[in-house]
Amino acid sequence: MQNYHLDHLQHLETEAIHIMREVAGEFERPALLFSGGKDSICLLRLAEKAFRPSDIPMPFLNVETGHEFPELIEFRDRRAKQLGAKLIVRTVDQALAKGTATQAPGEVSRNKLQIPVLLGAIEEFRFDCAIGGARRDEEKARAKERFFSFRDSFGQWDPKNQRPEIWNLYNGRLNAGENMRVFPLSNWTEMDVWEYIKRERLEVPSIYFSHTRECFRRGGQWLPLPPEHTDPTKPDPYAGARPKPSEPRKTMVCRVRTIADMISTGMVESPASTFDDIIAEVAAARVTERGSRADDKASEAAMEDRKKAGYF
């Protein structure tokens, strides 16, 4: 420590901790969006670093589409418990039942339906701030996002009229009904995330590592085959996420590079079974991680449109 130098991960870390503490200092009812994915795993460690030995002063919030990887849900619940945090889960199914969300005819993806569920949870718990793990290097609309991203009382992002954000002085002031989305990992790249996970020896869900899985081909991607439907008294929770007879199947040695739910996550063929393997794979990658996300392929402005409507 004598040379008073921080390496680039330490810089990113102290920047993110500073942002987390600004959230705790400036907002009355913040929440932390925790999905169990690699970015939010980093967020939890940063929250521990920001707030220990105290409790993390905000609940975790997750929006379920109902098409999740079971491994992810198991990991999410276990991790929240380990950290002694309150985990709030709100689901697309609840919103459909209550009528606060409605599915577009013919659409199977529930990606967009997460928006009313998230906005509903923000309203229900009167959250004034939600910390998310989005990074600017993921996607070109995200590349435009501030650390403190203001949302009006409809939850909308107005990219043409963002607050200036100068030095590390974040303006967290809100009027009633407005809220803030805060992204401490804004300056992190996919590589930084994996190097941090490795350095901190963080556990990640098993599906990030190479395993054998049956997949089927849809929309130019290999999608995972969902778990069997075993309880015939209930509707199939993965309906729509199952292959049609016309869709080819294959058993693959694969892993996920980025996780959405089972019908938006393309599996990538990979033998990577350690953090070092994954880091080498990311270094050699010729496509971006979002290249394996069905939800972003909709159009050039798919992400921008969802964000304007209140997406995280």
Added chain:
Amino acid sequence: MSLTTAPHVPVDILRFNTCGSVDDGKSTLIGRLLYDSKSLMEDQIEALERSADITGGGQINLANLTDGLRAEREQGITIDVAYRYFATPRRKFIIADTPGHVQYTRNMVTGASSANLSIILVDARTGVIEQSRRHTAIAALLRIPHLVVAINKMDLVGWSQARFLEIRAQFEEFLPRLDIKDVKFIPMSALNGDNVVEPSPHTPWYVGPTLLGHLETVHIASDWNLNGFRLPVQWVNRPNNPTDQSLHDFRGFSGQIAGGIVKVGQKVIAFPAGIVSTVKQIWTYDGPVQEAFCPQSVTLVLEHDIDISRGSMLVGLDHLPGSSSELQAEVCWMHPRALQAGKKYYLKHTTHTVQVAVTEIVNKLNLATLESETGATELAMNDIGEIRLRTAKPLVFDGYSANRLTGSFILIEQGTNATVAAGMLNPPREIVKPENGDYVI
């Protein structure tokens, strides 16, 4: 996919931004830099080619790589900053591609505020115009240590060395009025890639480095000030009902060190109380440490029970800061409602937000001459000027030139909560006086 790639080596980071007037080629330059340094992924190149077929008549538009908003692509201009990340074997880079349009100067200030280096683009056909001077002045005001003047679109002026020298002279005429230490001039064509990553065959008269060559080798000094310990308190760390008995009386002050070094056993003054105590422990998640430095995030435990909360500042006994409620500062005004003397705002400085009244507009920068002129009655959007302020409670601060983190502030409009100005404090006239007996318990 092969797993035998060379191990990824972490290197230092250069943060830079592009600026200059609208359409001078900033976004094209960033696209070219990413493309020629092979930093683009296949799906990004495919997306570029797809949009070239749909809207570009087959010609790919490199600016689309950073112009990520629909409205930007429709109008062919940049509206807000886009951040991009890339690395070469020598360095990591964080790029902020900022808009040139006058209406979006606030977003240029946003992108420039964290930069170590600014690239100012000038269209070789038009030469220096007001917006080039405004952006150069803002870069100087922000104290960005390195400037590159990219004289772009040289392909449209027949690669004329005379034109290059003429524009350089236009800059050199006003640069002495600004405090900028290191300026480099590079002739280029962002569109065709001349002198961006590869040296250009069209400029045999230019012997300097390419843009990327310069970015990879320019010496970057640390942004951080290691003289004079400053810890703006962000959050008081008090565990609720801890199971660990030893934490029962734990009371730590969490924050990011904004200057200097702190050691266990060292004396610190807690402001605004003005009381001296001793550092008992430097707590971090990874275990206690004996010393910590700027810009680390830590939690300090002190010997004495002092009234300290968010917005308080802990400082070391050497290199003392100033403390005053009468301040003078340079500001960039960023809102359509002009600044008027007499109006009240919120001022956020470090972790401290106070009410403030603007008492006087001292001067305003004339962007044609870059001279400061007295007699201004207001600062309109995109104006730069010096103002006097009176805060409801004294601020503990440094001059911006001594410490960026404790010498900067933003102004927030009451009611709308809009961020309306970026401010850089002048050095304090008086520093706090430690010999005053009040400081000791």
